[in-house]
Amino acid sequence: MKGVYKFHKSFFMKIRIVTVSIFSIIFFSSMGIKNQVSVGHANQDTLQASRNKYINEIKEKIKGKEKMRVDSVFENLKVLGGFPAENLLLAMNSWSRALGVSCNHCHETSNWALDSNPKKDIARQMSEMTTKINSEYLVNIKGLSSERHIVNCTSCHNGKLKPALKIID
Secondary structure: OHHHHHHHHHHHHHHHHHHHHHHHHHHHHOOOOOOOOOOOOOOHHHHHHHHHHHHHHHHHHOOOOOOOEHHHHOOOOOOOOOOEHHHHHHHHHHHHHHHOOOHHHOOOOOOOOOOOOHHHHHHHHHHHHHHHHHHHHHHHOOOOOOOOOOOOHHHHHOOOOOOOOOOOO
16 A cells, blocks of 8 residues: 555655646746857747648647646657646647747658657657756755746757857857
């Protein structure tokens, strides 16, 4: 019985951490952080217009299901779950803005559930990495102020596909 309790506690802790991570991504991405466009993209407005096109298409497809659990509305979710479906669109928009890309960077836009693009799996691994950093590492740093600290896509990417590897003078 003790093992079952431990499983449930661990499971619900992971759900809580993923949910907090997603909401923090949404919150911080909407704070007016200027998106920097990576080389090869015409400009930010073009990227947002592209994202908006896909977001509007998906909103239309899930109409009436926005408040349902994301994993009951969308197929092939391997990392995310346990929150309203409408929040997935906010999170995906935030992630793509943080990397300076559009939806087709990771997804096959004719079939969102496909895993044919390896960048989709990289995004999943990066999501797991930030969750682990937030839940296992940051919370255990002694002397860190008591306010909740998090990392997210913007922490490293800052609107660019590849994070900076050195500080430019």
